[in-house]
Amino acid sequence: MNRSYYGWLAGSTLSVLGDTALFFALGWAATGIGSRVAALVLTGFTLPRAVLLLLGGVLGDRIGPRRLLLACTAIVGSCCFLLAVAVGIRGVSAGLLLATSVVVGTVDAFALPAAGVLPRLFVPDDQLPKAMALRTSATQLITLAGGPISGLLVATVGLVGALTLDGLTFAVQFAVLLMLRPPYDVTPQRDRPSVVRDAVDGLRVAVRDPVLRMILAVVALVAAFVLPVTSLCVPLLARSNGWEAKQAGFVVAGNVAGGLLVTVLVARFGTFTRAELTGGLGCLLAALGIAGLALAPSVPAAIGATLTQGVGIGLFTSHLAPLFVRSTPRSHLTRLQSLLSLAQTVPLIASTNLLATLPIHQSLTLTATTTALAGLILLKLKPSDRLVAL
16 A cells, blocks of 8 residues: 555544544533433434435535535634534534534535545555555544544543544645545546536446345445434443443443444455355344343443454444445545445434434434344345455
């Protein structure tokens, strides 16, 4: 891998620390007001992202993913500083929490598709699984430290500190990305007449391709019920058990540690041959961990459960994500990536609000069941030449 990839990886990974602190602070502050407020804040993040993701994918293919990511980084960094001032003056309220989540979700609709395809612009296709696993490993390492740090940050400087830290990390990411030039960059497609036609064309490519179609469907099911575990269920479980914020941070860190273990191994040795088989077993393992979290009598037991969950999801994502990017035509990179993000976002809106209405142990049981179902779907797929990881 070339030096420019490592440079981009360093800047991108640093911003994850700010994001981790921000999302934990938002979730903790919102659950302190009430579970329905927490669900509303999370919906405020996911809803604008769901509405605008396809537009973000089209725009990325038109102006180039690197240029789009530069603009998004500058915007969200500035917004973090402005919102920190607002929270410092007015204090934490449901309205400001919702405003923060809406702003971040809106910018993410444009940034996520661009960031998801950047590894393919820095490395050749045969190095893509290792490059993406290396990025995931670095991200998870920062997130692992970010869990406990987030708990301490909430206890000391609260949401203002999280917003300020996020703004600083985005400023660094912007400077790094501005200096780098990806060696495999794509040519922007500025001559396309219709945004709607471009978006529909991306949908057509995804529906007709069996690999892309399969991955999008399974990712939608997994994301709907796995993503709320750390953002909603862990804070609610911590409050119901009387755990402190820093203890909840360590429980979240267990999930990251499990995923980190898998992605480090993938970055070093590569993926297994059968992507769908490995992903299915990973989902079953994650379901076992989530079920254990529902029954966890103590913080150490909860950390062990989330560690198991993290290993399972690490196996799932490290095998299916590179396969999706490699199977995408270069002319549709950000549009297909926006569909992948959309598959994770739209179901999340409904599932988050559903889980918030249930008692916490019922929510975790439902989450474990659906994750196991996704694993069984993958295990029943017949081997195909195109369902082979690099």
